Amino acid sequence: MATLDIWCHIHSLMPMGDAARVACVSQAFARFWRCHPNLVFTYETLGLKGNLCYEDDKMRHFTSKVDHILKKHSGIGVKTFKLAVGLVYNDKDYCHLNHFDSWLRIAVKPGIEELTLSLSSLNARYNFPCSLLSSGTRDSLRYLSLVGCNFHPTVKCGSLRSLTRQHLCVVHIKDQELACFLANSFSLERLEIRYCSAILCLKIPFLQRLSFLKVILCDRLQAIQSKTSNLSNFDFAGDLRVQLSLGDTRQIRKLSRTCNDAAFYARTELPSSMPNLVILTICSYTEMVNTPMVTSKFLHLKFLNIILGGPAYDFVSLVSFFSCFSFLRKFHLEYKSLVLPSRMERVLIFADPSTLRMIPHHHHDKLKRVDIINFSSAKSLVELTCHIVESTMSLERLTLDTTQGLPRCLLNKHAECFPMDRDVVSEGQRALLAAPTYIKPKVQSTVEFNILEPCSRCHGAELM
Template identity: 50%
Template sequence: MTLRDAARAACASHTFRHSWICRPNLTFSPETLGLNRNTSTNVITRDLISKIDQILQSRSGMGVKTLNFDLQCCDSIDFSYLDSWLHIAVTPGIEELILSPPLPTISVYNFPCSLLSNGSGNSIQYLDLCDCILRPTAGLGCLRSLTRLRMFSVRITGDELWCLLSNCSALVSLELRYCKEIISLKIPSLQRFHLLDVVLCDSLQVVESNAPNLSSFYYSGILCKISLGGSLQVKTLRMRCLYQANIVWYARHSILSLAPNVETLTIASLSETVNTPMLSGKFLHLKHLEISLVETAAYDYLSLVSFLEASPHLEKFELSIKQHHMEHDSILGGPSHDLRQILEQRYDKLKNVKISGFCSSKSLVELTCHILENTTSLDCLTLDTTWYLRCSVTKSGKCYPLMDRDSLVEAQKTLLAIRRYVVGKVPSMVKLNILEPCSRCHTVEPLV
């Protein structure tokens, strides 16, 4: 190399190094550090420790805005290294801290809360912790800038979480997933707080929110006692309880008292052993209703009219049915005049209806016919005889999951039922979409 080329390379290298060490966003993982996953675990761990040490030491005193440790695959890293790295990088001015420590084998990483007590906590806006222990105390300090808090499989009690939240006056959203030590979740009166997302916190018995502006509540798991403080601001409510039955029944009885002004409601239930009751209460602001059911062999789908009748401004209705055992009362074989009729209703706002997993169940056909006969505003009706992901959207290029032969035979029966009982009731201005099993991934002889 000539002296001139060497001088240019040195200048470029110096400029690049200066630019790099001033970079405010750091993500540490085997991928970002260029480590080969095919090498032994000990080699990966040794190289990862060496590289992170070098990087952080060279940046000592340089401000970090975003710090992300993604180390779950490196289970042989001693936690003392992680403590040291956090104390170097978490300084006043940091805005985002994302931590996924090595997955616990014998012990679990104990997050050093002292990091947030020396002024560093004042600037953090997003805190994302995974697979660790968090034991905040009253002397934690103020997290006055924290707007988003996410915890995945974090060991923290309800009282400790209350202590933490009480220091987060700017908090906007809280996500809790698999936090199994929380028995009672209580949200303080945080003025800016509007999103609460709770997923499979198995020990949870109480959810109580005193936040006056809560607008979105997502809950997944075993149903517990829920109080949203009678908030009039809750517009989006999602309850997925796929380990528990009769959630649709619960929703019809209780959602109005939880969120009287809900606009988007999503309900998922393991099964329904009782029919949805007709009640006087109205969902005066509900526009989008989505219901997912799994095993509903004895359920009367026509009873879902209770929701339609109670929602005068409903615009979109989606029903998803996932039956693994075809035990419903099929409409095929019975005369068409056996279809039940309900006192005439009028749905003047309903525009879009989609039913996935549509089957030949007599009560489901009756529900569909009722909607067609009583909806003056309907634009589109979609009847999908499957409930799987189609090959056009999966990475494998195959439908998932594949339907067994009983399901394929049922799909053919369903198509016959649609032609016999539904098609003739569809007004000319309504677009009818009938989705059959994918011919590329499934084949079945048509019924004669």
Template identity: 45%
Template sequence: MGLLALRRLMATQPHRRRRRRSDAQAQARNGVITSMAKRKGTLLQGGDSSSQGGKRLRYSGPDLPEDIWRHIHFLVPLRDAARAACISQAFLRSWRHHPNLILTKKTMGLEHKAYRRVGMARDFTSTVHSILKNHSGIGVKRLKLDIIYDHRNLNICYLNNWLQIAITPGIEEITLLLPSKYTFPCSLLSGGNGRSLQYLKLVSCAFRPTASLGFLSSLTKLHLCEVRIKDDELTCLISNSLALKQLELLNCRQIICLKIPCLLEQLSCLNVSLCENLQMIESKAPNLSTFSYISNLVVELSLKQSSQVKTLDIDCYDESNFLCHVITKFPNIVPNLETLTLHSIDERINTPMVASKFLHLKRLEIYFESLDPDKAFPLEYDYLSLVSILDASPVLDTFILCIQQGEMKHDSVFGDASNLRTMPGHKHESLKDVEIIGFCSATSMVELTCHLLENATSLEYITLDTICDVDDLEDIGRCCATNLRKTGECFPLRREMILEAHRGVMAIERYIRGKVPSKVELTVLELCTWCHDLERLDALDKGKLITFPTS
């Protein structure tokens, strides 16, 4: 596509053709630019010509300055830029200063190769070596090198040479997916090489920065994934990166105590995920506003000097009663919180009433999930007890509750609805938008919904979705209604879940719809009538012929 766009641009310029008709047709079929070298205001050079019948054929390009051609060359995809450099002396000169070196299987056309992985690794190595050998190393702004999966046995000397060529003064972005045995040479970022660096992402390697690394004065984003780096080494690195705005750590197992110094006045976003040996996070960054944490346990968290945290997303996927822990501890840890997202897999203690409040919390999302899709959420948990966290959030505007239901084993409202509980005195005057995903016929869920309708005095919208798509919560489409899915069908559900979804709709009609105030808009999302029709599914199980709908 890059060469096609380049040829279209050339076609808009006035020029003469000096090729035979058959040559022009052949060149067009092959998508080749035959001549783009500059001589006295025109691009024609012997190195760009071809011969036929003893005659040298040349191509006269438009009259453009060389710096414009270089800019055009830099804009086309890497593979096309390399091809153009192979047939044009002018583009070969600009290739040696190409700013974007994106060296992956895709950019080099190797992702669809059918031969063995060994052959692909050999071709990848040969191609990268050739590209960098012909590059001057001057002018590189962006480097991406992906050799993490198919090139584990790559000669380290090759890799060292490649990085030495590409990482030069002026580089701004570095993304390296490296073999796990490799130790990134920090000396490459010392001196002038690291001063212009704005983005650094390292995946699957060792990284041992020391004080000799010096200041990375322009670094704003740092992403370390499966990187072997220790506490003091990370502290040394970020302490020399005073412009840092985003820090992301994923599966860095050697980190035990993460300390963010107060020197990082620009740091606004911190993401820490799956660092399984981490025990403490202490941040003194004064302007930290977004914090995301995923782990199998609750770490000791100190954000008192990061009082500006406004967005918090926490998922402790192996921690029981996490919701109870949050409501009792976090109002004092993050007093200015405005958006809170919580993920829990095991709540056996009802959410308690507390005196501490989230005084600024406007958006609350709670996800009750399960590592086992067939496992029901604990029977001990009472959904109505969520009123306590709503009470602790006096300015809450939006509340989203998502329950990943396995087989629903809570007491059903159809068993005994004669004495539905109420909680008078608990008003939620700011709540405007409520969404419950995975709504079922559990008595306590019906009670929670009725409570919100009766006590959220500013409520405008309430959405009750009777299914919960565990694969993609942002795309819960019904194929017959929205056709959002690429597969053309809804996510498959077990028979028990389909039956429970129908019971959820019945509970809405019987116990909830009549309590919806006239000013509140109720939306009920039911099962797809095609993908989850029980008669059709039974027929498919028995091998009967099914006629698809025509519209």
């Protein structure tokens, strides 16, 4: 390889900002810049983050910089193009959206592999030029991510032979348009759709390689119909009334389900409909029905994550899950509620310190790690924790986090913990008394037992 080719290759591996800087001091690198393969335009890469106070200044500087950079670039050799404007452009700047067309037409050429256009939801009237996906582009494009725009593909786009990943967020696209686009994406492996409110029925044709599907809060969605046969990872946040037709659900190994009463749904429906799950995550901020005891079992589940809300939920009912596992290795429980602890309708262990309920033991010889986030002095949560400790001889690590699991400060730096309400901190203090009183005496000496408490430096005022 010639020396010039080596330098060109080194230049192509540099982040865009560094590549642009060296192009300013060397004619050779300036020539390389015209073919730089990775163009990423964000606040950070353009040096605008935190430097400009007024929205008009941000918009003007962002436009000027991107224009200047792209005019120096030939548009040849671009592999990655990312344009993330965030809130630089607002609803008043419709005339400036015309810049997007010219920028995309410079950069999106045959040979491009990754294309990301991320606008704010205020820019949702911008129409992505679907003509860019025709001709030679469709033979090379592997990743397409669109955020905050209109996307109306037609049959003229043809087949995108190389597209393996697609992400749509706050995108206006109709059912038939999306179905047509997917039908021409033969190699698609991952599909993510978020907050796309125009979709009523998501129809996924037979895509032999599609293994990952994520659909998050498309509020008008009524049904998902999939003909794919290899779906192994499904992540869905939406109403239980949404009809799911996912083909052979025995192939699904990993499921994340967010909806009201998700724990009830998971315990009563999933063992029969998705019997081969290995990883299960369920999230419900309004769990109003206690989890019932049923005989059905998960035969292969190893990792269980439960995120729950609901002011009067009886945590002991989660024992129903433990009765249906043979190979569970890790259990993660997180309690989240929009209601402050002082307003919850639950019995606290210190308000009713009578004998804890006796729960039939289902001995576990595989469970090794248990994490409980937002551990509190709720009597039913203490009872559940005691049951887990007493029935799990294989336990190696137990962590009770009395905070909300939010980022914590590093004590040797100036960062601060994420703010917590005084009421939440006070409940954490009660939990710190409950854990050593009722739980620690039952923990075997071989178990690593951790209790995480609110940071005294950042939450000192609330602790007083």
